[in-house]
Every structure is written in structure tokens, then in C-alpha cells.
Amino acid sequence: MLENLITSKTRLRLLVKFFINVANEGYLRGLATEMQESTNAIRKELNNLSEAGYLIRQDSENKITYKANQKHPFFNLLQQVVHKYIGLDTLVELVLDRMGDVRRVYIIGDYAQGIDSGVIEVVLEGEHLNETYIANLSEKIELEINKKVRFFVVTQNQQNGLLIYERDKE
Numbered sequence: 418m419l420e421n422l423i424t425s426k427t428r429l430r431l432l433v434k435f436f437i438n439v440a441n442e443g444y445l446r447g448l449a450t451e452m453q454e455s456t457n458a459i460r461k462e463l464n465n466l467s468e469a470g471y472l473i474r475q476d477s478e479n480k481i482t483y484k485a486n487q488k489h490p491f492f493n494l495l496q497q498v499v500h501k502y503i504g505l506d507t508l509v510e511l512v513l514d515r516m517g518d519v520r521r522v523y524i525i526g527d528y529a530q531g532i533d534s535g536v537i538e539v540v541l542e543g544e545h546l547n548e549t550y551i552a553n554l555s556e557k558i559e560l561e562i563n564k565k566v567r568f569f570v571v572t573q574n575q576q577n578g579l580l581i582y583e584r585d586k587e
Contacts, residue, residue, distance in 0.1 A: 434531035442484035504562025517546040523578035
């Protein structure tokens with residue numbers, strides 16, 4: 418759906434890269450390699466997004482790095498749009514529906530790094546989670562968001578990842 422609004426696939430991939438996780442940053446050649454695109458296509462889109470104020474350019478050791486501009490008035494909105502495009506809102510909603518006592522939900526792997534690979538790896542942290550529901554949930558979510566989903570159930574998360582849900586402390 419978002420690809421109908423943003424017709425440049427390169428721009429869309431860059432928005433996912435930088436707005437799914439604010440810790441993500443990149444430089445021209447690294448992004449070109451990661452996205453398997455020409456440096457020219459990446460440069461053009463980085464320049465457009467920087468000029469619009471969505472990305473911040475920083476000089477760092479003979480490289481120009483880019484990251485999301487958290488002070489831009491549309492930052493939160495863009496982040497929400499990217500999360501919706503990836504399907505994170507649907508994923509959290511379905512996970513919490515009948516999962517059990519979920520404390521936290523993390524995204525790990527490619528999507529935590531802003532790589533739109535088509536496989537979302539999700540760590541569910543909690544006690545007494547409904548494993549039968551989890552097994553059936555992957556297929557349901559995949560049909561909804563058109564992406565593969567892998568779940569990992571843990572009682573205590575030891576991995577770094579993108580925290581997308583945390584239960585309020587009582």
C-alpha cells in the first residue's frame with residue numbers, strides 16, 4: 418500500500434532503514450551494498466531525504482553518515498507509518514490478543530537493523546505463554562502483513578533488539 422504512495426523503492430527502503438529504529442544509521446557505500454543498489458540511486462535519495470530534513474547528515478572519519486532526524490515535525494508520524502507498513506502494529510495486536518502473560522515484544526534480526534528482508538523475527542518475553550496459539554499465529558500474521566514471521570519464546574530476553582511493546586508495570 419505504501420509503495421503506491423512512495424513510488425521509489427529505494428526511498429521506501431531507506432525510510433524503513435532509518436525510521437523503524439532510530440539507532441540505525443548508514444553511509445552511502447554501506448547502504449548501496451546492503452540494499453544491492455547503485456551508489457547513484459542511494460545518493461540521490463539520501464540527498465532528497467536530507468534536503469527535506471527527514472535525515473541528518475554527519476561527517477565521520479572520511480564518511481558521511483545518515484540517520485533519522487528525531488527533531489523533524491513528522492518524525493513520529495513517519496515512524497508510525499513505517500511500523501504500519503512493516504505490520505508491527507498488527508503483529509503486536511494479534512500477539513497480545515490471546516498470547517498469555519506477555520511482558521515485552523522485541524524485533525530482532527534484519528528488521529531491527531532496518532533491512533526489509535521479508536522475515537520478521539519476534540522475541541516474546543513472558544511466563545506461561547500460549548504456545549499453541551503462537552504456533553498458529555505465524556500463518557495468520559503472514560497472511561495479514563505479507564511477511565514471514567518467526568517467533569522465539571523466552572522467559573527473560575538476553576538479546577538486543579527493537580522493543581515494540583512493554584507491559585505497564587503494576
